Amino acid sequence: MPSFYQLDFERPLRDLEARMATSVADATEVPALGGLTESVAGEVQYGASLEAEREKLLTELYGRLSPWDTVRVARHPDRPQTRDYIAAMCRDFCELHGDRRYGDDPAIVTGFGRIGSRKCLIVGHQKGKTTQEKIACHFGCAHPEGYRKALAKMKLAEKFGVPIVTLVDTPGAYPGIGAEQRGQAEAIAVNLREMSRLRTPIVSVVIGEGGSGGALGIAVADRVAMLRFSWYSVISPEGCAAILWKQANEQTNNAAAKALHLTAQNNLDNGLIDSIIEEPPGAAHRDTQSTARSVQAWVEDQLNDLVARPTDELIEQRYQRFRNMGSYEERVQSDMTSAGDELN
Amino acid sequence: MTKTMSNRTWAELKPSRRITIPEGLWLRCPQCAQMIYRRQMEANLHVCPECEHHFRISAAERIAQLADPGTFERLFAGLRSNDPLNFRDLKSYEDRLVSEQERTGQDDAVLAGRSFVKGRPAMLCCLDLTFMMGSMGCVVGETITRTIEQAESEKLPLIIVSCSGGARMQESGLSLMQMAKTSAALARFDDAGGLFISVLTDPTTGGVTASFAMLGDVIIAEPKALVGFAGPRVIRQTIRQDLPEGFQRSEFLQSSGIVDRVVRRHDLRSEIARLIDYAGG
Numbered sequence: 001m002p003s004f005y006q007l008d009f010e011r012p013l014r015d016l017e018a019r020m021a022t023s024v025a026d027a028t029e030v031p032a033l034g035g036l037t038e039s040v041a042g043e044v045q046y047g048a049s050l051e052a053e054r055e056k057l058l059t060e061l062y063g064r065l066s067p068w069d070t071v072r073v074a075r076h077p078d079r080p081q082t083r084d085y086i087a088a089m090c091r092d093f094c095e096l097h098g099d100r101r102y103g104d105d106p107a108i109v110t111g112f113g114r115i116g117s118r119k120c121l122i123v124g125h126q127k128g129k130t131t132q133e134k135i136a137c138h139f140g141c142a143h144p145e146g147y148r149k150a151l152a153k154m155k156l157a158e159k160f161g162v163p164i165v166t167l168v169d170t171p172g173a174y175p176g177i178g179a180e181q182r183g184q185a186e187a188i189a190v191n192l193r194e195m196s197r198l199r200t201p202i203v204s205v206v207i208g209e210g211g212s213g214g215a216l217g218i219a220v221a222d223r224v225a226m227l228r229f230s231w232y233s234v235i236s237p238e239g240c241a242a243i244l245w246k247q248a249n250e251q252t253n254n255a256a257a258k259a260l261h262l263t264a265q266n267n268l269d270n271g272l273i274d275s276i277i278e279e280p281p282g283a284a285h286r287d288t289q290s291t292a293r294s295v296q297a298w299v300e301d302q303l304n305d306l307v308a309r310p311t312d313e314l315i316e317q318r319y320q321r322f323r324n325m326g327s328y329e330e331r332v333q334s335d336m337t338s339a340g341d342e343l344n
Numbered sequence: 345m346t347k348t349m350s351n352r353t354w355a356e357l358k359p360s361r362r363i364t365i366p367e368g369l370w371l372r373c374p375q376c377a378q379m380i381y382r383r384q385m386e387a388n389l390h391v392c393p394e395c396e397h398h399f400r401i402s403a404a405e406r407i408a409q410l411a412d413p414g415t416f417e418r419l420f421a422g423l424r425s426n427d428p429l430n431f432r433d434l435k436s437y438e439d440r441l442v443s444e445q446e447r448t449g450q451d452d453a454v455l456a457g458r459s460f461v462k463g464r465p466a467m468l469c470c471l472d473l474t475f476m477m478g479s480m481g482c483v484v485g486e487t488i489t490r491t492i493e494q495a496e497s498e499k500l501p502l503i504i505v506s507c508s509g510g511a512r513m514q515e516s517g518l519s520l521m522q523m524a525k526t527s528a529a530l531a532r533f534d535d536a537g538g539l540f541i542s543v544l545t546d547p548t549t550g551g552v553t554a555s556f557a558m559l560g561d562v563i564i565a566e567p568k569a570l571v572g573f574a575g576p577r578v579i580r581q582t583i584r585q586d587l588p589e590g591f592q593r594s595e596f597l598q599s600s601g602i603v604d605r606v607v608r609r610h611d612l613r614s615e616i617a618r619l620i621d622y623a624g625g
Contacts, residue, residue: 175573197531270517327426
């Protein structure tokens with residue numbers, strides 16, 4: 001697959017693909033009159049073995065990705081985005097625009113759609129594919145109107161008892177003058193509060209980048225999954241490196257990505273997500289259709305389970321899910337006086 | 345409603361060391377550049393007597409200013425971070441915690457408890473800027489959540505005074521989830537009809553602003569406090585232009601419709617008491 005965006009850990013793969021290209025070129029030079037000659041058969045066999053080798057190499061390379069490499073895969077420009085998943089998973093998508101207050105943020109897509117046989121409301125970050133679309137979407141960084149649009153449509157889903165599916169893919173909420181002026185923090189905070197008590201099932205999939213509050217703003221759900229090569233953390237590795245390591249470069253980004261425990265496996269181990277959805281060999285950008293099928297299967301499974309539950313139980317479990325997150329130690333307080341003494 | 349009164353006095357609540365302000369008998373006000381007498385500034389609630397610059401204060405100092413003398417009864421004091429991710433940057437998180445704990449005498453960046461404000465019982469929770477920039481990790485998130493739950497079960501008004509650099513990076517995703525946790529607890533408090541007064545002080549940014557701090561039934565801010573989602577430096581880098589004068593300050597937020605009232609520190613107690621009378625009765 002030719003792409004301007006090249007991941008350096010894929011170098012062995014590119015060498016192999018170059019060899020495959022030459023072998024195909026050699027094979028076509030031999031005139032194939034009256035069936036396959038010895039040498040052509042040999043080339044075909046060689047080609048097949050190269051193909052197998054490529055498959056193996058892909059699995060191997062992607063099996064031992066460092067956290068920082070995972071972040072770079074999650075940002076691959078060919079990686080499927082919300083609209084790709086909608087096209088692959090939904091029949092009859094009916095997009096709904098705007099927050100009815102300020103505007104329509106293209107960085108968050110919302111609308112009704114059918115996943116399998118089930119009616120759903122889809123909410124997802126969109127980064128954009130073409131340069132023009134990327135600029136319009138601010139590279140997936142949503143404004144307050146985006147979060148407010150998401151909430152308005154989710155309330156609509158709640159009213160009509162439609163389950164909600166959110167797809168998370170953002171470097172973070174947009175940091176800008178207008179965003180601050182219109183209450184970026186308030187918009188996200190209100191989403192966190194309201195999603196925790198929406199009386200309809202919510203499932204979330206981190207499909208690419210799960211950047212901090214901007215991601216969480218549509219990810220307070222009953223079930224949360226991450227694609228194998230996505231990341232989810234309180235800050236981007238570069239942001240963390242710039243603050244704690246005083247500079248962001250290849251080395252510190254690597255260290256920060258590792259320290260932040262941002263991979264799907266880390267988040268599963270820490271109890272922040274419920275499942276990991278596997279990607280095809282060589283990650284989602286090599287096969288959108290099969291990735292979408294995996295996401296769809298997970299979503300359908302979870303919704304089948306969730307819609308069968310009484311709403312009060314659902315809300316209680318969602319509350320407890322987040323209530324129990326966190327890790328700390330607690331010393332037994334002997335009495336109030338001793339605890340109060342710590343103030344001095 | 346009977347409240348057990350702590351036998352501690354107002355003076356006792358004052359912190360032994362005030363690390364936010366440089367030592368010395370005199371200091372220069374960062375806003376008006378006047379030399380001011382420290383004792384006078386402290387007696388003036390840590391506000392510059394010349395220009396009304398509000399100095400940053402610790403949680404203990406804040407409680408001493410807001411709670412009626414001797415009434416603050418601390419709750420949830422036994423929580424301590426266990427460094428869940430074994431985080432290490434140039435220095436390990438564990439070392440940072442220990443040195444912050446030694447320096448401040450606090451376990452983490454929050455103090456919470458029952459108290460009276462001008463005779464009105466309330467749950468009071470203050471973030472502490474002197475401890476790792478008041479950042480919210482699991483201990484802060486858990487303490488705030490418990491305070492909210494306690495206020496709900498005792499049917500008390502809830503006051504949270506925020507000052508924070510945001511979510512604590514060293515606890516990564518776990519810190520992030522404290523935003524959802526505290527906000528979900530506030531949803532229940534809201535359903536139960538509780539009054540939540542959120543007080544924003546300099547600075548309140550990041551994950552703290554984007555969760556409980558912006559969810560107050562009434563949101564009050566101290567004058568000229570920096571309040572925002574992204575920090576000014578990040579915004580400047582992103583948009584590559586200078587930020588307008590007073591951007592992200594309390595007065596700007598009030599005129600943008602995000603903050604209900606800008607209130608001077610001297611008026612904070614009476615304003616809170618007044619709001620409790622209007623909404624919390």
